Amino acid sequence: MAPATESPAHEFVLSLDCPERPGIVHAVSGYLLEHGGDIHELRQFDDFGSSRFFMRIHFVSRPGEDFHLVADDAAEELQRLRDAFAPLADEHEMQWTLRPSTEKRRVLVMVSKFGHCLNDLLYRSRMGELPIDIVAVVSNHTDHQSLVEWHGIDFHHVPVTPDTKPAAEARLLELMDDYDVELVVLARYMQILSDELSRQLTGKTINIHHSFLPSFKGAKPYHQAHARGVKTVGATAHYVNSELDEGPIISQQVQNVDHTFSPSDLVAAGRDTECKALSNAVKWHCQGRVFLLENRTVVLR
Secondary structure (H helix, E strand, O other), X not given: OOOOOOOOOEEXXXXXXXXXXXXXXXXXXXXXXXXXXXXXXXXXXXXXXXXXXXXXXXXEEOOOHHHOOOOOOHHHHHHHHHXXXXXXXXXXXXXXXXXXXXXXXXXXXXXXXXXXHHHHHHHHHHOOOOOEEEEEEEEOOOOOHHHHHHOOOEEEEOOOOOOOXXXXXXHHHHXXXXXXXXXXXXXXXXXXXXXXXXXXXXXXXXXXEEOOOOXXXXXXXXXXXXXXXXOEEEEEEEXXXXXXXXXXXXXXXXXXXXXXXXXXXXXXXXXXXXXXXXXXXXXXXXXXXXXXXXXXEEEOO
16 A cells, blocks of 8 residues: 655745634634644734734645645645635635735836835845845836846836826836736835825835935935934835825834934935835735735734
8 A cells, every 4th residue: 555645735824904803813723723724923913993903824734634635736725725714704804815925926116216225126036035026127217227137127118207297107007917016116216106096006005215204305315414413314115105205104224323424324324224124115015914004004023
């Protein structure tokens, strides 16, 4: 008799939020037990102010004969788990996603002339540090075309003027559809999105800015900061909404500075904080750790 073979194990991430009520953790953990799920990591949060519950579970699925199915294919196993979870999600009014833990999100990056955040994302993606697949880069300038194409990624030059702005935004939506984009990242894209486009991209677009806003607006914010003798520089990554630079915050980074820092030193320090805040925000979003809660976020790290 041939020895029994162990069913293949597949890893998934379940992210959900729903109205807070007793028994949700019990119901979800019971579902996992019933369908061969072994919890690897669990994070949860009750927001009593909004009566909202948030949960992220990274689990290993090991279906076997006891579960009436041996799933050799991860896609089949994913569909089995989704079908089984849907009634429970409906019962508890959940917003939820269930994905393979290794699945990469399809990302479109937008950039203007400053390339540090773009270069950082390209490098981290290439090294496997971010769970993303950068499918295209859009810019209103051509400064970074050779860099992007060296990485084997499509580059699209979409100039923007006051007269062409509606057409440029229409082109962006067209590219998002063509590339089946799940997330747009504004990696120092120095154009203000229209209110209508911002509404369409709610929860699907991450922006980065220096944390001096709104204290130091306009040109050369780091030079303004130097003139005021700042002791900290930083950056904020947030979701885009119709309020300029005031969307729900996902990640922030700060660095201590002092009187010995010249304006160029502050710029360099600021670049570092911008890259790290943005890459963290992209990673947490794509790992299913970020939940929108009105004008703020819950990040289950």
